[in-house]
Amino acid sequence: MCSKLNDTLLLAKSSADDLIAQEAKYHSKYIVSLYNRSSRIEIKNYIVESKKERQIHGIAFSELVSYINETRSCDETISVYKLLDLCKLYTERITCLGADVSFRVNSSRLKDRIVSNFPDLDAYKQGRENILAFKDDIGPALKRVESKGTFSKECQEASVPQSLLSLVSMIQFGLNIQNRSYFQSTLTIAQLLMYSCTKKLSNCHMKDHEPPDCAYLGIMIHCTTRKT
Template sequence: MTSKLTQRVNHCAFKLQDQKLIAKLSAGDLVAQEAKYHSACLVKLYNASNRKVEEEQNQSPDGQAHGIALVEVIGYIEDIRLADKTVAPIFKLSNLLQLYTDRLQELGVDISGRINSTRLKERLLAHVSGLHAYRQGRDILLTFEEDVGLALKDACLDDFDDEAICIAKAAQIIRRDMLKKHTSHFDGYFEKGCQEDAVPKSLVALLGMLMDEPNIKNKASDTVRQATLSLAQLLQYNSKPRTSQNCLAGSRH
């Protein structure tokens, strides 16, 4: 029987297409071969495999949906934390993973396999200041180290330059997607989903967050959803590349 360690190493080797390691694995189970493992080497292999998975994910058509789902999970965490500052919130990674998976399905992503919980944990720890992971039995718990978390939060609130840079970067990302979107043509009738197809998902997501906050558990009403799509279509219609000829040109209505 192949050991779990061999299975994981084998998976990483094929993901990275490491021919030298694949050749060693072809001889059989590593434990049966009495192979010696260095913890640092295993960690390096696992991290390289995770980076490869993330690169493939970001390059896929669904990469943007993964980013949107992550932002909304982070919004959910921050909302729970701010709801009652006298109680330290504790989140089970399995529950956050379920929220993340459900949101991906709502965004139209085909979930053919199980989402990697370890990778989701690493992304959350990287993007949420002061968040730490702890193991309790079979569960992974996420919580804040109160003093460090509050200090970092206050520093971020006082740093207006960083906020302005974040706004500019967000605008650049959304504008890039808007300019890539092809102009739709009206053929005399409206097909199902034509409003969603006419605008980029990133623009709709941003407007939805502005109108109804980035919380994964808040489901937008039909009125808010239609208002978001209408605003997105108006912005998409008036967007155009900035050139010397149209710097002074007015917006279309």
């Protein structure tokens, strides 16, 4: 405590070999005052350190925003960012600036801060990953995706469980042991059931619950209603 208070006189007295031989006395009021001084110094140091850390976090975040602006202005790349990569850059920069990063950076809060700085930046969920992309870059990104423009012949049957196809076919046409194929109506109904099946209310669909018919219908609607 003496070294924390930087009280050289008290430190010299307390470091003596035998305080009892010197007839040192314990004063309760003085020790309370000593503890109060120590507490005030600890609070002051904590405030200074907290202010320093906030400044470092602010500098790191401003540099992250500058990085996004620089990569966005580059015409050769499409500005699509993984939130995990941005968190890694942010954490590494905080470490370089000398702040404590023993705790994990809250990715959700960082995402909200980034989105609030860019009104035209949207966050998307892809599996477990969060992806940030600018609205103007989504179109060019889709154009670069290679697509044959066709679906394979067996894609409809492969996207739906065989048991569901058999059930729908049985409801439509009854039992038929000689039937080796399914009508298009059976395939369409089974895919719609697969697409609409969910355990709980959700605003989005699972990737493996999006059969070809629904994907094709979504593409047609997008091509018809999209802004040119």
